[in-house]
Amino acid sequence: MDFYSDSEFRDKTPDNQTLFKIAQNARSLIIRMVYKAKSGHPGGSLSIIDILTDLYFREMVVDPHDPNSPDRDRLIMSKGHASPALYSILSLRGYFPQELLMDFRQLNSKLEGHVHRGVPGVESSTGSLGQGLGVAVGMAMASKIKNEKYRVFAILGDGEIEEGSIWESLMAGSKYKLNNLVAILDKNGIQLDGFTKDIMPMGDISSKVRSFGWNVMEFNGHDFNDIERAMDFAKQSSDKPVFLIANTVKGKGVSYMENNPKYHGSPPASEEEFEKALNEIGAKSYEN
Amino acid sequence: MKTESLRDMYGEKLVELGKKHSDIVVLDSDLSSSTKTGAFGKEFPGRFFNMGISEQSMVTTAAGMALSGLKPFVSTFAIFLTRTYEQIRQSVCYNNINVKFVVTHAGITVGEDGATHQMVEDIGLMSGLPNMKVIVPADSVETASVMDYLVEKTKTPYYVRLSREKFPVINEDGYEFREGKNTVIRDGSDLTIFASGSMLSFALQAAENLKELAIDTAVINVSSIKPIDRANILEYAKKTGHFVTAEEHSIFNGLGSRVCEVASEEYPVPVVRVGMKDSFGKSGKSWDLFDYFHMGVSDIVAAGVKSFREEKKYETIS
Numbered sequence: 001m002d003f004y005s006d007s008e009f010r011d012k013t014p015d016n017q018t019l020f021k022i023a024q025n026a027r028s029l030i031i032r033m034v035y036k037a038k039s040g041h042p043g044g045s046l047s048i049i050d051i052l053t054d055l056y057f058r059e060m061v062v063d064p065h066d067p068n069s070p071d072r073d074r075l076i077m078s079k080g081h082a083s084p085a086l087y088s089i090l091s092l093r094g095y096f097p098q099e100l101l102m103d104f105r106q107l108n109s110k111l112e113g114h115v116h117r118g119v120p121g122v123e124s125s126t127g128s129l130g131q132g133l134g135v136a137v138g139m140a141m142a143s144k145i146k147n148e149k150y151r152v153f154a155i156l157g158d159g160e161i162e163e164g165s166i167w168e169s170l171m172a173g174s175k176y177k178l179n180n181l182v183a184i185l186d187k188n189g190i191q192l193d194g195f196t197k198d199i200m201p202m203g204d205i206s207s208k209v210r211s212f213g214w215n216v217m218e219f220n221g222h223d224f225n226d227i228e229r230a231m232d233f234a235k236q237s238s239d240k241p242v243f244l245i246a247n248t249v250k251g252k253g254v255s256y257m258e259n260n261p262k263y264h265g266s267p268p269a270s271e272e273e274f275e276k277a278l279n280e281i282g283a284k285s286y287e288n
Numbered sequence: 289m290k291t292e293s294l295r296d297m298y299g300e301k302l303v304e305l306g307k308k309h310s311d312i313v314v315l316d317s318d319l320s321s322s323t324k325t326g327a328f329g330k331e332f333p334g335r336f337f338n339m340g341i342s343e344q345s346m347v348t349t350a351a352g353m354a355l356s357g358l359k360p361f362v363s364t365f366a367i368f369l370t371r372t373y374e375q376i377r378q379s380v381c382y383n384n385i386n387v388k389f390v391v392t393h394a395g396i397t398v399g400e401d402g403a404t405h406q407m408v409e410d411i412g413l414m415s416g417l418p419n420m421k422v423i424v425p426a427d428s429v430e431t432a433s434v435m436d437y438l439v440e441k442t443k444t445p446y447y448v449r450l451s452r453e454k455f456p457v458i459n460e461d462g463y464e465f466r467e468g469k470n471t472v473i474r475d476g477s478d479l480t481i482f483a484s485g486s487m488l489s490f491a492l493q494a495a496e497n498l499k500e501l502a503i504d505t506a507v508i509n510v511s512s513i514k515p516i517d518r519a520n521i522l523e524y525a526k527k528t529g530h531f532v533t534a535e536e537h538s539i540f541n542g543l544g545s546r547v548c549e550v551a552s553e554e555y556p557v558p559v560v561r562v563g564m565k566d567s568f569g570k571s572g573k574s575w576d577l578f579d580y581f582h583m584g585v586s587d588i589v590a591a592g593v594k595s596f597r598e599e600k601k602y603e604t605i606s
Contacts, residue, residue, distance in 0.1 A: 135348050
């Protein structure tokens with residue numbers, strides 16, 4: 001815990017190398033969580049983890065010791081199946097002890113299978129797709145109504161945006177000029193049943209969302225320089241909400257999981273696969 | 289009997305309470321002139337949000353506002369809110385947050401607009417949700433009191449069911465709504481009619497008619513459908529031994545079902561349910577539809593006679 005203690009990040013911004021180490025550490029926790037639970041969603045957790053690392057360790061104004069502080073930035077994990085990613089990053093950031101992660105999906109644990117508000121640092125329970133962006137819209141509107149300064153981030157899946165409710169919320173975000181709202185699309189190209197391009201081709205997402213009145217930018221969701229560039233772009237918006245399209249790889253960091261729909265919702269299938277995943281992540285060198 | 293609009297009262301109370309509570313916000317989906325939230329919008333334009341014909345967005349946005357410490361009231365027609373059932377379940381009830389759903393145009397008193405707009409399954413849907421409470425005010429006086437109660441005393445999800453038509457004013461000035469408590473409007477010793485909403489005035493008329501048949505009938509207003517007043521139902525099971533339920537809703541999963549649940553668990557007595565019998569509504573004049581669907585005064589009387597003649601099937605367990 002000491003390695004990522006709050007003092008480390010209170011006064012200085014971590015460099016890309018440090019962020020990479022934290023992300024790899026989170027990756028190993030994700031693998032351990034789903035392997036221990038014998039269930040869960042590693043693919044979409046591994047694709048979003050670099051972005052989450054940047055958000056919680058560099059971008060967002062948060063205080064793990066005061067998780068309900070009124071002026072904190074909010075994050076809604078609209079793709080609530082990426083709970084291993086959010087839980088592991090919250091734990092590494094100091095919201096709760098790492099040991100709790102290994103009770104993921106167990107009966108007496110708060111770490112529900114999908115993102116649960118009972119967990120310190122979690123703003124809203126999610127899991128049924130298409131709702132988190134609306135919740136984020138409401139939070140961003142509340143920030144303006146109450147004349148507060150906090151920003152709101154929502155993480156969406158690219159399968160998730162097949163839900164019509166997402167497009168309702170895109171309309172609302174634009175109408176209310178929510179420049180304090182940043183939606184981040186984890187565009188890994190895969191959903192439960194296969195590739196998004198086969199299941200429901202969305203075409204040019206960038207122009208679709210732009211035509212809904214949002215500022216849009218695409219970036220590489222695994223490159224910390226590019227992530228930072230996207231976050232800087234988001235800060236510049238004066239009267240529009242921001243939609244960042246992260247090009248990502250489902251299962252990123254574990255060769256046999258990469259671009260394989262099977263690992264959307266399945267843990268490593270054997271001890272051998274489990275060890276292989278940890279080796280490829282370099283778990284031994286990055287875990288603290 | 290004087291009649292008053294429940295939704296007009298809702299609109300007036302929103303404005304009144306909005307003056308005192310700056311954290312009240314109101315969301316509507318293009319029906320604010322019918323739900324009467326428009327008055328709040330005129331008074332407090334910065335706290336009123338017309339979300340367009342996008343109910344899913346309306347409900348999740350309200351959830352985000354409640355999670356940020358505001359007190360959102362969400363309004364549309366009953367029929368259109370239920371299309372967001374899952375948003376209500378996940379984003380509001382599972383989070384257990386302070387979102388108030390006040391719907392209008394519930395039941396068959398929508399009248400001429402017909403079956404597509406007559407929602408008679410909503411109480412069942414909403415009562416099934418953990419953390420959700422369900423209230424059906426019987427008149428404008430009760431509507432006003434419910435609004436005070438919601439704003440002053442509660443922080444969790446509520447579903448309040450209002451109607452299009454004006455209803456007779458039955459509760460007296462100064463009446464105070466009490467969650468989980470029935471109100472005995474008229475006492476009796478042979479039969480009890482549990483009624484909600486529009487059916488309360490019909491039930492009172494039916495009780496008068498039953499008196500002529502020498503059946504001394506109690507009429508009880510059940511506005512708190514969830515939680516339900518178990519003690520009162522048990523008391524009247526013992527006291528009168530015969531029940532009728534009357535509601536402008538399906539006989540499935542509404543007031544009738546709740547009363548049957550309590551009676552069968554606590555003290556079984558014959559129950560005859562008056563309501564929509566597994567059917568959709570129909571276009572027509574609101575008050576004609578009650579007779580058409582066998583929910584009028586004479587139908588309640590017939591139900592009363594049937595229940596009263598029914599032998600108690602179980603020995604008293606005391």
